[in-house]
Amino acid sequence: MDGFAKLMQFQAEAARDMFGQFLPGAGAEPPKVPDINHWTELGGRVNAMWTDFLRHQTDKARDQAAAFDPAQFATLMQGWAKSLPTVDMKAQQKAWGEGLAIWDSVMKGFTGRGDEAGEASEMPKTDRRFADPAWRAHPAYALLHQMYLMLSEYWLSTVDSIDGLDREQRESLRFATRAMTDAMSPDHFLMTNPVVLEKTMATGGENLVKGLRNLIEDLKKGQLTHTDPDAFTLGENIATTPGKVIHQTDLYQLIQYSPSTDSVLEVPLVIFPPWINRFYILDLTAKKSFIKWAVDQGITVFVVSWKSADESMADVVWDDYIRAQIEAIDHVRERLGVPAVHTIGYCVAGTTLAATLAILARRGEADRVKSATFFTAQVDFEKSGELKNLIDDQQLETVAKLSPQGYLDGRYLAATFNMLRGKDLIWNYVLNNYLLGEDYPAFDLLHWNGDVTNLPAKWHGDYLRNLYRDNKLVVPDALRADGTPIDLTRIETPVYIQAGREDHIAPAESVWRFTRHLKGDTTFLLAGSGHIAGVINHPDAGKYQYWLGDSGADTFDDYVDGAEEHPGSWWPHWVEWLRAIDDAEVKPAGKRRPGGKGDKAIEDAPGSYVKTR
Known part of the structure; x- marks a missing residue:
């Protein structure tokens, strides 16, 4: 001493x-x-x-x-x-x-x-x-x-x-x-x-x-802290949009949010967030919540809350997530008595949604989905960015050894994503937290970023091999799920694709390449900022911008060259696109109000799965 x-x-x-x-x-x-x-x-x-x-x-x-x-x-x-x-x-x-x-x-x-x-x-x-x-x-x-x-x-x-x-x-x-x-x-x-x-x-x-x-x-x-761990509590000052859990399986809970308008679009919306993160990235504080904003636009919103993997999910594979998406779509259709739903797939759940649409098309059931929106989702991984540097045979073998109980601890994945922005998400905090001894900030987005989720090891390995490494999803019938071959070129559902101009996880050009594999009407939008802030950009914030160009352009560079810049959030443009597809409205009665008279709900939103560690 x-x-x-x-x-x-x-x-x-x-x-x-x-x-x-x-x-x-x-x-x-x-x-x-x-x-x-x-x-x-x-x-x-x-x-x-x-x-x-x-x-x-x-x-x-x-x-x-x-x-x-x-x-x-x-x-x-x-x-x-x-x-x-x-x-x-x-x-x-x-x-x-x-x-x-x-x-x-x-x-x-x-x-x-x-x-x-x-x-x-x-x-x-x-x-x-x-x-x-x-x-x-x-x-x-x-x-x-x-x-x-x-x-x-x-x-x-x-x-x-x-x-x-x-x-x-x-x-x-x-x-x-x-x-x-x-x-x-x-x-x-x-x-x-x-x-x-x-x-x-x-x-x-x-x-x-x-x-x-x-x-x-x-x-x-076993994890780097980015924000004050006591600043946010689910259901109290984060993930507070009123709603009920109305359906539950071993893999997910389905949340329906209470209406806030006198009339709502007849076609409901089902959101599939990534299972590598907690769903409440879409329901942060009220001034940032996409879910609350969508409800306030007169949309009946359902969100899937995926279960964090444990030993019981050792045999879960891609087929299970695709079946879950189809089941959630059908449950909402039956619950509200509607023939079709709008859908959103965020990041990896968007990749799976693309496969789901292809399977429904192959089975002659594409009309169950009225439209599909993709937030920063990749299906063509040829230009998938820096994450590809972490995926080779040696890495895949090592990852498998880290999952002896059948699931990958989410802290490994969090550390990997932090590595992609080491200066900002690792070393900046080493300096501030460990050397300068500064107080942690109260930042809802960073709180969510540190709220890790475990992944089924078998599916995670297949995802890295078949999609990131071998890029099989864009090869017709090279992959199958639930017994059905997957061919993205069969998708004719109206599609809205959003990419982040500064996205380091799903690079904009990589997301753009999805447009090359679709037959139906496609709208591509380039938003300012990155993987999170490019998506979570409430109109009231007045931040960033977005670009609209020729979604049928031959290359991403051609799209950018001809695109027109618009200030602020892209959310209003998206809701206009959604209403243009079907603007029929109904009164939010009966099961449009979850937990109301005659409707038995499981529990209040945000549910228990999102709180499981």
């Missing part, structure tokens, strides 16, 4: 000397540094916290092995980190020359200030991770982050210069290299981050104690 105390005091004194001279606004009196006794006491608290954590983990392992092991996730990631770029001498010489130029530029910024002494100098390279003036206030930190940025560019450019790689190999290596360089950033370490050192001096190290507490809590639950 004496070693820790001496190290912290030495580092604090060194930082005081640096910042006292260079930081903007620093006065003549240098910042006070706690004495050795303070750091000794702090070290004792840190040691006690860590000892308690190790004891907790030992007791937990003795009682029951944890389902999620971070070390196993690290093994999973090794599949794409196959190798680093081979050193190219010419590129190395260029990097050396650029490094000398950066050194010269940085040092000139400090030695040639003249009247500008004390002001942070401009740097040759910029990055928002190093926007704080502290990174430019002292030559050591200025040079450190500038050399890091230069070397990061060097490694990525080396990947581009390697001969003999096909496109997928190069993209996979770029992904691995970028992940590596992101992890090595100097802002992730106490001794190389002047902002953290400032905070440590200012708080006497209390930020590190709080950060360690945050780290321990995350290690206990």
Whole structure:
């Protein structure tokens, strides 16, 4: 403990000397540094916290092995980190020359200030991770982050210069290299981050104690925390749209929402959210809820709430999800006495909805679905983006080993998706939560993002192999489900396809390719933002924009070139499209009001499945 105390005091004194001279606004009196006794006491608290954590983990392992092991996730990631770029001498010489130029530029910024002494100098390279003036206030930190940025560019450019790689190999290596360089950033370490050192001096190290507490809590639950875990409660301040669970199976609950208008569209809407997440992404706070907004537009809305997988679902496959979609459609038709329903499929549930439509068409039952809307859903995976870098034979074999009980722990999937935006969803929180010890924000979308869902292992493996890796869904009759071959070209149902321009999970061009496999009337819309914010964009927010163009264009680029930009949310355009298909209205009586007289409901929305962990 004496070693820790001496190290912290030495580092604090060194930082005081640096910042006292260079930081903007620093006065003549240098910042006070706690004495050795303070750091000794702090070290004792840190040691006690860590000892308690190790004891907790030992007791937990003795009682029951944890389902999620971070070390196993690290093994999973090794599949794409196959190798680093081979050193190219010419590129190395260029990097050396650029490094000398950066050194010269940085040092000139400090030695040639003249009247500008004390002001942070401009740097040759910029990055928002190093926007704080502290990174430019002292030559050591200025040079450190500038050399890091230069070397990061060097490694990525080396990947581009390697001969003999096909496109997928190069993209996979770029992904691995970028992940590596992101992890090595100097802002992730106490001794190389002047902002953290400032905070440590200012708080006497209390930020590190709080950060360690945050780290321990995350290690206990096996998941990075993004938001205040106590800020939201389902049914109280999130997922609050009034409704009832009116049907339930071992795989899903079917929720019907109470009408809020004097008349409603005769054709109801059945929404299939992705089973890799909780359905309430569509029912966040009232000012963001798509479900509430749709109900207020006079639509009778039903939503499927998928069950998080457990050992009982070890044999669940794609056929089961397709049968569930058909069953939900038929249940709503029978319940309301209507011949057809409108449908929405979000992300992977949209992929399954496409297969469902193809099966109904093959069986001569396509008229059960009046229209189908797809939110950021892929069916053609040829250009499926960075996720494809995580899927090869070695990865699939590793994933199978992570699911000995027949289901994949949702924390693995969450960590994988976080890897796609490592700077924003991992390292930003490592800095803020563990080093700076900041309070967690209360953010409903991030709360949902951390509310993970387990997946049936058998179906998850088939999905990765048959769709992502082998792209079989767009090959007529290459796949079948529930005994029926799947041919997307048989779909003649009116289709509305929404994509997010900045979507990193389902890239817009990949979503666009669905239009190439349909025969019926198709409307493609490109929304601003990404996989979530591009979809969840309430009109009252006045945010983002959307583009409309020729849905029959030959290529995605042709669509974009000819598209017209419109401000705000795309939701009103969608509801106009829906009404244009069938605008007949009825009074919301009888079973249009779930749980009313003569209608026995199972429980109130949001139901119990969404709360199962």
